[in-house]
Amino acid sequence: MEPMDLFSNYDVxxxxxxxxxxxxxxxxxxxxWGTVLAxxxxxxxxxxxxxxxxxxxxxxxxxxxxxxxxxxxxxxSTLGITLASAESTTSIAESTFRLAVLAFVVYTxxxxxxxxxxxxxxxxxxxxxxxxxxGMGFGRVLATIVLPQAFRSIISPLAxxxxxxxxxxxxxxxxxxxxxxxxxxxxxxxESDVLFLVFALFALGFVILTLPTGLLLGWVARRLEVRx
Numbered sequence: 001m002e003p004m005d006l007f008s009n010y011d012v013x014x015x016x017x018x019x020x021x022x023x024x025x026x027x028x029x030x031x032x033w034g035t036v037l038a039x040x041x042x043x044x045x046x047x048x049x050x051x052x053x054x055x056x057x058x059x060x061x062x063x064x065x066x067x068x069x070x071x072x073x074x075x076x077s078t079l080g081i082t083l084a085s086a087e088s089t090t091s092i093a094e095s096t097f098r099l100a101v102l103a104f105v106v107y108t109x110x111x112x113x114x115x116x117x118x119x120x121x122x123x124x125x126x127x128x129x130x131x132x133x134x135g136m137g138f139g140r141v142l143a144t145i146v147l148p149q150a151f152r153s154i155i156s157p158l159a160x161x162x163x164x165x166x167x168x169x170x171x172x173x174x175x176x177x178x179x180x181x182x183x184x185x186x187x188x189x190x191e192s193d194v195l196f197l198v199f200a201l202f203a204l205g206f207v208i209l210t211l212p213t214g215l216l217l218g219w220v221a222r223r224l225e226v227r228x
Contacts, residue, residue: 015183016205022097022169022179023209026104027162033105034112035147041113042120044138052113060110064171067107071099072175093178100172108165115157119150152224159217163210180205 040052059067075081082095123146131141170181184202191198 010183010187012180012183012201012205015178015180016209018097018177018179019166019169020209022101022104022172022177023162023166025101026108026165026169029101029105030108030112030161030165031158034109035116037109037113038116038120039142041117042142056110056113059106060114062107064103064107064168065174067103068100068171068175071103072096075099075102096172096175096177100169100175100177104165104168104172108161108168111161111164112158115154115161116147116150118157119152119154120146122153123149155217155221155224159214159221162217163214166210166213167206 037052037055040048041056043049076095076099082091082099127145128141131145132138136144169179172179173182173185176182180202184198187198188195
């Protein structure tokens, strides 16, 4: 079988497009939730600091597969939380996709939180003290002085997290999300005579997705690097 036959018989591009969507939605959600967790961890309120620390410790050390399965079996099957309209003709596919995104956000946000917290620690304490001496509150100091510098110093770690997230999307196949890994499993079963070609095709696909991301964000990190 020729490579083009695989493209004509299977929707390879469509599967990778689902992978891209999973990555983008999960990355945005993880960045937002991870930032909130980081603010809690460096904040002055003991309860929020304890919550964020416990959250990061628990979910960072929980296997992603368990979180994805819990989202599907625990939330959807047991509690009836489907995240999709029951009237939709594609409600099952929409629900599994959104539940997978939720699991990825819950998991990836812990790594984003720790990256941001490490970036906050690189900001000289004197800058925050000077801002507070001028009458600025904690929230304003964090938003205008600390976080902008922290984000500039952690672009490379965030790039690594994004690349890891892209590869982690393959876990969504365990609950039937029609992304690249699920299609690869189907092709392995049906095209056993060209296994090397199938594996090479999907390996190349993930390289195409992750390599430009790493190169682009690496360039951005060098351009925006904070000079101490």
